[in-house]
Amino acid sequence: MDKKTAGHPLKTFNNLSVIAVIVGIVIGIGIFRLPPLVAQQATSDLQFISYWIAGGFISLLGALCYAELAALKPDTGGEYFFLNEAYGSFPAFIFSWGRMTVIQTGSIALAAFILGDYATLLIDLGPYSSSIYAAVGIILITGLNLYGTAESRGVQNILASAIVILLIGLGIFSFFSNVPEEPAAAANQVWSFPSVGAAGSAMIFVLLTYGGWNEAAYLSAEIKGVKKNMATVLTAGIILITGIYVLVNSAYLHVLGLEALQNADTVGSNLTEKVLGPGGAIFVTVIVILASLSTTNATVITGARTNYALGRDFKVLRFLDGWHKKRNTPFNALLVQGGIALLLVVLGTFTEEAVATMVDYTAPVFWLFLLLSTMSIFVFRNQHDISELPYKVPLYPVTPILFLLACGYMLYSSLAFTGPGALFGVGILCLGIPVVMVEYYREKI
DSSP states (O other): OOOOTTOOOOOBBBBHHHHHHHHHHHHHTTTHHSSSHHHTTTTTTHHHHHHHHHHHHHHHHHHHHHHHHHHHHOOOOTTHHHHHHHHHHHHHHHHHHHHIIIIIIHHHHHHHHHHHHHHHHHHHOOOTTHHHHHHHHHHHHHHHHHHOOHHHHHHHHHHHHHHHHHHHHHHHTTTSSOSSSSSGGGOOOOOOOHHHHHHHHHHHHHHHHHGGGGGGGGGGGGGGGGGHHHHHHHEEEEEHHHHHHHHHHHHHHHHHHHHHHHHSSSHHHHHHHHOTTTHHHHHHHHHHHHHHHHHHHHHHHHHHHHHHHHHOOOOGGHHHHHHHHOTTTTTTHHHHHHHHHHHHHHHHHHHHOOHHHHHHHHHHHHHHHHHHHHHHHHHHHHSOOOGGGOOTTTTHHHHHHHHHHHHHHHHHHHHSOOOHHHHHHHHHHHHHHHHHHHHHHHHOO
C-alpha cells in the first residue's frame, strides 16, 4: 500500500453495528450442537436452564471488566494494546502472534468448516466438499472486507439481524406447536444442586457457546463515543445473547423433553422437524449457514485489527501495517489473515474431525490471554486515579476476581480435556518467541 492510500481507523461503528458484530461472533453453531452435552450434566429442566443463565452471568462479568479497559484505552489493537500497556511489548507481541496464527485464524477456519458441513447437505461437491466450501467462504468474506469496512459492516448488520429474528421466531413458534405429553412430565422434576464435576463439565460447553463477546474491544478505536458507549454495547450484547440462548434451550425442553435432549445428536434438526415437519431440516441448515457466515465475517473484521496494530508497532512485521484510507480497512492485515486461515483449512482437511480439531487448536491460547487481559485491570487501577476512569467496573475487585477464576478453570479444562490440536496451537504460539527475538535484535544493532 502506498502513502497516498494510507490512513487510520475512522469512528464509523455505532452501537447497533458493534452489537451486530458481538452477536455475529457469539451466536453460531454452538447453540445447535452443544445443548445435548450440557443437558447430560443436568437432572432437571431448571438445572439445565440455570447453566445457560450462569454462562450469561459469567460473560457479563467479563464484559463489564472489558468495558472499563476499552473505555480507558480505546485502540484498534484491543487486548493487544491492553497487554502492551500493562505488561510491556513481549507478552503483547506473543498475544498478537497467537491471535494472528491461532485464535482468530483458527476461529475463522472453524466457522468456515461448519459452513462447509451444512452447505454440503444442500449441494455435495464430493469428498472434499466441506473444505471447498470453507475455502470459498473465507475468500469471499475476506474479499468483502478488503472492498471496504462500510460494506462488511452492512452485511454484518443484515446477517446478525436475520439470525436473531429467525432464532427468536423459532423459539416462540415452538411453544405454540403440538408437543407430545412425555416432555410435560418434566414439570414434576425437583431442583437439586449439581455436583462440582457436573457443573464444571456443563460450563465448559456453555462458555464455549458464549465465546467471542470480547471482540468488541478491537473496534474501540472505531466506535462513536466509545468512553460512554462501550459498557452499553457489551452489556446489551450479552443480555440479548443470553435471552436468545435461554429461549432456544427452553424450546428444546418444551418440544423434546430433557431425556430426549440428552440423547439428541442433531438437536436443531430434531426441534425443527417436530415443529415444522420434514422441511425443518432445510430450515435449520439455512440458519446454521447464515450463522457461520456471520461468525466468519465478524471474526475477519476484528481479527485484522490486531494484525494491523502488530505491524504498526513491530518492524519485523511491518508488512502488516497499512490502513487503506479510501476503504477504511486494514488491507495488508486482511490478506495475511485470509492466507493463514486458508492454510488451516488445508491442514484441517486431512484430520479426522476438522471442527473438533479447530476447537482444540484455539481454546488454550484464547483462555490464557483472556485471563491475562482481564488481570490488566488491576495494573491500570494502580496507574490511574479512579476519578480519571471514564467507566468503572461495578463491585471492583469482586467482579474481575470472579471472572478470573472462571478463566483459570477454562484454561485448565482446555488443556486437560482436549486433543492433540491443543498442543499444536500452543506450539504455534511458542514460534512467536524467536520472531520477537529478531525484533529486539534489530533494535539493538
